[in-house]
Amino acid sequence: xxxxxxxxxxxxxxxxxxxxxxxxxxxxxxxxxxxxxxxxxxxxxxxxxxxxxxxxxxxxxxxxxxxxxxxxxxxxxxxxxxxxxxxxxxxxxxxxxxxxxxxxxxxxxxxxxxxxxxxxxxxxxxxxxxxxxxxxxxxxxxxxxxxxxxxxxxxxxxxxxxxxxxxxxxxxxxxxxxxxxxxxxxxxxxxxxxxxxxxxxxxxxxxxxxxxxxxxxxxxxxxxxxxxxxxxxxxxxxxxxxxxxxxxxxxxxxxxxxxxxxxxxxxxxxxxxxxxxxxxxxxxxxxxxxxxxxxxxxxxxxxxxxxxxxxxxxxxxxxxxxxxxxxxxxxxxxxxxxxxxxxxxxxxxxxxxxxxxxxxxxxxxxxxxxxxxxxxxxxxxxxxxxxxxxxxxxxxxxxxxxxxxxxxxxxxxxxxxxxxxxxxxxxxx
Numbered sequence: 088x089x090x091x092x093x094x095x096x097x098x099x100x101x102x103x104x105x106x107x108x109x110x111x112x113x114x115x116x117x118x119x120x121x122x123x124x125x126x127x128x129x130x131x132x133x134x135x136x137x138x139x140x141x142x143x144x145x146x147x148x149x150x151x152x153x154x155x156x157x158x159x160x161x162x163x164x165x166x167x168x169x170x171x172x173x174x175x176x177x178x179x180x181x182x183x184x185x186x187x188x189x190x191x192x193x194x195x196x197x198x199x200x201x202x203x204x205x206x207x208x209x210x211x212x213x214x215x216x217x218x219x220x221x222x223x224x225x226x227x228x229x230x231x232x233x234x235x236x237x238x239x240x241x242x243x244x245x246x247x248x249x250x251x252x253x254x255x256x257x258x259x260x261x262x263x264x265x266x267x268x269x270x271x272x273x274x275x276x277x278x279x280x281x282x283x284x285x286x287x288x289x290x291x292x293x294x295x296x297x298x299x300x301x302x303x304x305x306x307x308x309x310x311x312x313x314x315x316x317x318x319x320x321x322x323x324x325x326x327x328x329x330x331x332x333x334x335x336x337x338x339x340x341x342x343x344x345x346x347x348x349x350x351x352x353x354x355x356x357x358x359x360x361x362x363x364x365x366x367x368x369x370x371x372x373x374x375x376x377x378x379x380x381x382x383x384x385x386x387x388x389x390x391x392x393x394x395x396x397x398x399x400x401x402x403x404x405x406x407x408x409x410x411x412x413x414x415x416x417x418x419x420x421x422x423x424x425x426x427x428x429x430x431x432x433x434x435x436x437x438x439x440x441x442x443x444x445x446x447x448x449x450x451x452x453x454x455x456x457x458x459x460x461x462x463x464x465x466x467x468x469x470x471x472x473x474x475x476x477x478x479x480x481x482x483x484x485x486x487x488x489x490x491x492x493x494x495x496x497x498x499x500x501x502x503x504x505x506x507x508x509x510x511x512x513x514x515x516x
Contacts, residue, residue, distance in 0.1 A: 145179035147214045150206055155225045164191035164202065173206055173222055184208050186222050200226045233321070233330070236260035236412045240330070248313055248334045249342070249411050254299045255309035258289040260412070261297060263321075268297055270309075297321045299332070343377035345412045348404075353423035356394045371402070371420050375410055382406070384420060398424040434458045438500070445505040446483055453479040455489075466492040469502075 151174035156167060172183045188204035206220040214220070233240050237260045238248040248257065261268045268289035287308045288298040299307045302316040319330040349372040354365060367388075370381040384402040392398070402420045406412060435458040436446040446455065452469045456479070459467075469477040472486040489500040 144211050144213060145177035145182070147208065147212055147216065147218050148176045148178060150175055150184075150218060150220065150222070153222070153224050155227050157227045158196065162196060164194045164196060167196075167226065169202070169204075169224060175206065175208070175212070177212055182209070182212065184212070188222075188224075196226055197228060199228050202226060232264040234262045234265075236262075238332075243328075243330055244333065245319060245330050246333045247408070248332060250334055252313045252334070253309065254287065254307050254311045254313060257299065257313050257319075258297060258309075261289065261319075263291050263295070266291060295321065342409045342411065343375040343380075345406065345410050345416050346374045346376065348373050348416055348418075348420055350420060351422050353425045355427045356398075356424050365424065367400070367422055371404060373404075373410075380407075380410065386422060387419075394424055394426055396426050398426070400424065433460075436502075441499065442501040442503065443489065444503045446502060448504045450483045450504070451479070452477050452481050452483065455483055468492070 153170060153173065158167075169186070169188055171186055173186050175182055175184045184206040186204045187207050188202065191202065202224040204222040204224070206222050208214060208220070235245055235248075235257070237252055237257055238245040255270060258268055259270050268291050270289050287306045288296050290296045298320050299311070299313060299317055300320055301307060301314075302318075307313075307317065313332055313334060315333050317332045319332060321328045321330070351368045351371060354367070356365065367386050369383060371384045373380045373382055382404050384404050386400050386402045388400060392400075400422045402422060404418060404420055406418075412418075433443055433446075433455065435450055435455055436443040438444075443455075455469075456467060468490040469481070469483075470488050470490060471477055471484075472488075477487065483502055483504060485503040487502040489502060491498045491500065
């Protein structure tokens with residue numbers, strides 16, 4: 088196993104990161120947050136000067152709001168640098184009011200949280216309308232952005248890495264905010280050359296790179312086996328983020344490798360407006376080294392889905408712990424919904440999106456079937472208003488329905504008859 092000494096100075100990197108900032112990791116350092124509330128600082132200086140110069144009494148009209156704070160690692164509330172002022176609108180213009188936050192001493196945030204406080208109005212601002220002075224600060228917890236297909240990322244650890252995982256396999260299964268790292272194998276003796284001689288790192292951008300080091304801080308090459316005590320180091324050039332690694336104990340006897348996912352067949356959608364009746368598959372087929380596995384899938388159906396053209400819906404599948412995705416099979420899975428109108432027409436009625444209207448009174452089921460065209464590829468069932476199946480000699484009445492079956496999906500047409508009144512005008516029964 089070939090090792091290379093990591094030459095980066097931790098003290099220097101930390102000093103530079105705190106002094107100059109970091110594009111990739113500044114938001115994930117404890118106490119440093121991704122927030123737009125800082126605009127209050129520069130804007131408040133000019134507002135405060137005007138406010139101090141004015142002694143005129145004004146009346147409160149509205150209370151401003153604060154931009155959300157985003158954190159990527161658990162941190163204490165005291166590290167968030169909550170704004171001490173908030174903008175308020177008064178009859179004399181925009182002013183500043185101080186904020187008194189609730190006591191969050193010793194509180195750590197590791198999930199999206201809402202912090203509460205109160206605006207304290209200066210003596211020259213009245214609140215005759217009794218406007219609520221509640222101030223809220225939303226803190227979005229997004230995690231570090233790092234994910235691994237070969238382990239679980241928790242805080243500053245990556246655990247449950249499969250036994251005998253090589254550095255190359257481990258790095259090639261990393262993503263940062265959904266983007267995979269790029270693996271290149273470099274010839275260490277020829278600058279710029281790429282071949283099979285050696286390799287020990289991965290890159291996401293020109294500045295952001297990932298390497299695996301052992302407990303002595305020596306860089307491991309691609310063929311090395313990831314072991315307990317090793318660590319993943321991700322650097323953006325200024326700051327190095329360290330994740331400690333641990334592997335599964337022993338080799339699971341029922342483990343297997345994921346080979347491929349069989350996408351579900353496309354579903355033909357013949358009628359706009361029947362989205363709620365589409366039967367999406369509840370499982371997807373996965374081929375593994377131990378055979379076929381059917382796993383449940385949860386479809387991410389867009390709110391207000393309307394199908395008037397081909398649509399693709401994504402689905403989420405949770406891979407069991409004993410199935411490893413070494414080859415990087417793409418997830419999630421997708422379901423295609425192909426909009427293909429039925430093409431059914433009738434000489435005995437007028438077909439709409441989900442109805443057949445103006446059917447002559449007394450028309451039987453068999454007569455209506457004979458009047459339909461392009462229906463030979465569909466299974467047709469006629470039912471009354473109580474969902475009882477009608478025989479072929481039954482007369483159609485308003486309220487009956489035609490159920491067209493296409494694959495696993497059923498589409499209903501409402502049926503309505505017409506009759507003549509004394510003025511020879513068509514009436515809808």
